[in-house]
Amino acid sequence: MPFIKLTKIERKRIIVLITCLLMAIGAWLFLALNNKYVYTAKTVLVYKNFPQKRAFHALQSDTVDLQVEGTGWQLLFARLRVKPQSISISLEKLNNRNFILFSEQLFNVNRQLETSQKIISVRPDTLYFDFSERTVKRVPVKLVSNFTFLNQFGISNDIEIVPEYVTLSGPEQELEKIKEWPTDTLALKNIQTSVGARVAMAQNKLKNVSIFPNSAEVKVPVDEFTEKTIELPLTIINNKEYYNVKLYPKKIKVTFQVSLSKYQQIDENFIDAVVDLSEWRNLNHNQLRVKIARFPDYCKLVKIAPAKIDFIIEK
Numbered sequence: 001m002p003f004i005k006l007t008k009i010e011r012k013r014i015i016v017l018i019t020c021l022l023m024a025i026g027a028w029l030f031l032a033l034n035n036k037y038v039y040t041a042k043t044v045l046v047y048k049n050f051p052q053k054r055a056f057h058a059l060q061s062d063t064v065d066l067q068v069e070g071t072g073w074q075l076l077f078a079r080l081r082v083k084p085q086s087i088s089i090s091l092e093k094l095n096n097r098n099f100i101l102f103s104e105q106l107f108n109v110n111r112q113l114e115t116s117q118k119i120i121s122v123r124p125d126t127l128y129f130d131f132s133e134r135t136v137k138r139v140p141v142k143l144v145s146n147f148t149f150l151n152q153f154g155i156s157n158d159i160e161i162v163p164e165y166v167t168l169s170g171p172e173q174e175l176e177k178i179k180e181w182p183t184d185t186l187a188l189k190n191i192q193t194s195v196g197a198r199v200a201m202a203q204n205k206l207k208n209v210s211i212f213p214n215s216a217e218v219k220v221p222v223d224e225f226t227e228k229t230i231e232l233p234l235t236i237i238n239n240k241e242y243y244n245v246k247l248y249p250k251k252i253k254v255t256f257q258v259s260l261s262k263y264q265q266i267d268e269n270f271i272d273a274v275v276d277l278s279e280w281r282n283l284n285h286n287q288l289r290v291k292i293a294r295f296p297d298y299c300k301l302v303k304i305a306p307a308k309i310d311f312i313i314e315k
Contacts, residue, residue: 038068040068042063045063049091064124094131139179141164141181142182143161144183147220149222152225154222155220157259159220160218160221162216181201191222194219196217197217201214226260230271233250234290235273235274238277245313247309248311252305256300270295274292274293275289288309
């Protein structure tokens with residue numbers, strides 16, 4: 001197929017023609033994108049100015065469609081980045097009615113947008129809420145933790161949480177379901193000394209329930225542990241017929257791990273060892289298992305020797 005040969009003058013004319021065409025298209029696009037258009041942008045509602053004496057529950061989604069007036073440039077980039085990603089809505093009117101009108105708050109909402117944007121309307125324009133009497137309840141804080149310790153180290157006493165309780169405010173039927181409030185997970189690794197940290201409360205997913213405070217101070221007492229062995233007398237339980245029972249041996253040895261700070265403090269007065277005579281009476285066992293009925297917190301039981309004992313019953 002033969003190529004069309006153009007002279008130098010003809011080639012220049014074609015280049016000028018294409019350049020003019022591109023410039024015309026560019027000018028048209030520039031003018032078109034500078035014009036005002038109305039486009040839809042989805043956004044999330046953030047509530048503020050909650051009613052003080054009424055607990056509420058929204059009857060619709062917290063996502064609304066904004067009818068936004070803006071330039072063509074904004075319409076072009078709205079698909080990639082919606083502004084605003086959220087808008088604040090005042091609930092002050094809920095003190096004397098059960099609905100909110102966006103048309104009453106368009107001025108304040110528009111102040112949250114870019115200066116060249118303007119919200120014309122919101123769909124839906126009316127938000128409805130269900131109400132109940134607002135009550136207050138205190139529940140204990142539950143620490144959610146993930147601790148690892150270096151060898152021979154561990155928690156040596158009660159973990160201190162300040163405050164121990166949080167105050168919840170909301171509808172009574174919602175608060176009845178809440179028995180405690182967890183924290184975010186406090187993760188600590190290779191602990192070998194006492195630790196203090198501030199941990200946030202778990203995220204509140206109930207929009208009609210408020211929580212105070214939203215964080216707590218946690219103190220984790222940590223100490224080095226060592227083994228200790230003490231000799232304990234045995235106590236017989238469930239001897240309802242008051243048999244004369246002789247145990248062999250009469251005492252057992254309990255080995256446990258205890259923190260160095262409490263090594264001298266923990267003795268036989270802190271631990272109770274028992275045998276249950278119902279194992280012989282009901283189960284016909286010829287030996288009785290040793291059970292620890294009372295044991296100090298944050299001591300770790302290692303072994304009981306012997307774990308079973310012989311006995312003689314004199315009727």
